[in-house]
Amino acid sequence: MGRTRTFDVDEALGVALDTFWQRGYDATSIQALCQAMDIQPGSVYAAFGNKHALFVAALRSYAATVSAEAVERLNVAPSGMQGLRDYFAHLVDAMVDGRRRWGCLVTNSLVELTDRDPALAAMFEQHLATLRTSFAGALTRARAAGELRAGAGPESAPLLVAVVQGMNVLAKTTPGRATLQSIADSALAGLAAEAPASV
Amino acid sequence: MGRTRTFDVDEALGVALDTFWQRGYDATSIQALCQAMDIQPGSVYAAFGNKHALFVAALRSYAATVSAEAVERLNVAPSGMQGLRDYFAHLVDAMVDGRRRWGCLVTNSLVELTDRDPALAAMFEQHLATLRTSFAGALTRARAAGELRAGAGPESAPLLVAVVQGMNVLAKTTPGRATLQSIADSALAGLAAEAPASV
DNA sequence: CCCTTAGTTGATCGCTCGTCCAAGTAGTAT
DNA sequence: ATACTACTTGGACGAGCGATCAACTAAGGG
Numbered sequence: 001m002g003r004t005r006t007f008d009v010d011e012a013l014g015v016a017l018d019t020f021w022q023r024g025y026d027a028t029s030i031q032a033l034c035q036a037m038d039i040q041p042g043s044v045y046a047a048f049g050n051k052h053a054l055f056v057a058a059l060r061s062y063a064a065t066v067s068a069e070a071v072e073r074l075n076v077a078p079s080g081m082q083g084l085r086d087y088f089a090h091l092v093d094a095m096v097d098g099r100r101r102w103g104c105l106v107t108n109s110l111v112e113l114t115d116r117d118p119a120l121a122a123m124f125e126q127h128l129a130t131l132r133t134s135f136a137g138a139l140t141r142a143r144a145a146g147e148l149r150a151g152a153g154p155e156s157a158p159l160l161v162a163v164v165q166g167m168n169v170l171a172k173t174t175p176g177r178a179t180l181q182s183i184a185d186s187a188l189a190g191l192a193a194e195a196p197a198s199v
Numbered sequence: 200m201g202r203t204r205t206f207d208v209d210e211a212l213g214v215a216l217d218t219f220w221q222r223g224y225d226a227t228s229i230q231a232l233c234q235a236m237d238i239q240p241g242s243v244y245a246a247f248g249n250k251h252a253l254f255v256a257a258l259r260s261y262a263a264t265v266s267a268e269a270v271e272r273l274n275v276a277p278s279g280m281q282g283l284r285d286y287f288a289h290l291v292d293a294m295v296d297g298r299r300r301w302g303c304l305v306t307n308s309l310v311e312l313t314d315r316d317p318a319l320a321a322m323f324e325q326h327l328a329t330l331r332t333s334f335a336g337a338l339t340r341a342r343a344a345g346e347l348r349a350g351a352g353p354e355s356a357p358l359l360v361a362v363v364q365g366m367n368v369l370a371k372t373t374p375g376r377a378t379l380q381s382i383a384d385s386a387l388a389g390l391a392a393e394a395p396a397s398v
Numbered sequence: 399c400c401c402t403t404a405g406t407t408g409a410t411c412g413c414t415c416g417t418c419c420a421a422g423t424a425g426t427a428t
Numbered sequence: 429a430t431a432c433t434a435c436t437t438g439g440a441c442g443a444g445c446g447a448t449c450a451a452c453t454a455a456g457g458g
Contacts (some may be wrong), residue, residue: 119277201434
């Protein structure tokens, strides 16, 4: 019983996610969120609690969708090296065409908030750990398939995490596709076996 | 004639630089700056104009000192590869011990402000271009000395820029020295000739 | 058909922000 | 000494922030 919601909570959360993603936490006012979500302040607080809780919800949504989808490419590919190539190819695409031209919500928020919010800092670290683990898995499979040069392997995962974070930063300067592609290609070239098996 | 300044402007600018570096632009209030610099708001506005101008001055100071000093290592070294090693070694040191545990002022500010301040965005791009050019120079010298694997060269400069930006992000999560060192080592290992000439 | 309940509305609160300015103070020049 | 000038002081201003709440509205149950 009682009045039913006039808006879709998940849809509104998606709008809030995009707004935080574009502008950052501090620079996004409740008023701006209300305008973007097309609801009133009272409804925001009734549905999400407060600004910080709304942000955390948006961050979780990001991790469960945008981020999980990207990592999935690493595991789905037929080979470790192909998974890495797929991952970076779609990263570059999204940075040129899609929402990743705003960078990465985790990277942006980490830079802005890690120093003053330990709870968020823990979420960011866990996110990076997941990424690192997925890279390590793909590298292990690539190594087993003889796709890597001597010395490269799962221990190269931290480098790939750093490269992705760096690309997330550079994406905000709207570099051309060529620049982003060159970064991804150079990174993988430094890991790959000198003489590819098939291609 | 007239009353003389009771504080050193450059010294105060240095304090403001550190404050912006630690907390970011928005999160640093004039009040906080006044407390850190140990002067009153009126003196800040008399000496620097306004918050934005003070920030730009701090950014220029950063580029002229912290950043220039780092890039200098690339050019001073006896060989290209040694320059790169020096650069990353000191980067890692400063991220573990020094002020770079706050990341990089340019990286932090780029993530926070690029989308809403075109003038600052131009400064950030120029900064990245300088870094890229310096890397390219070191890589060219390394290539001439036969220190690089086939395929690596000045065209790998964008990758190194991305790696540094990524490390700047990761520095904020206070990773151990081992992690940072591993990233730097992996990046250079991917560029170096398989069989080193001397060592 | 009305009572209960849940959601919406939009004005409003206290607070902090960046900025300003009148009054006070410490130097120099004559 | 006195006039002049530059800098410092610290309270005050309007604006915008995150958050609240009483009044209103719409849905279901008896």
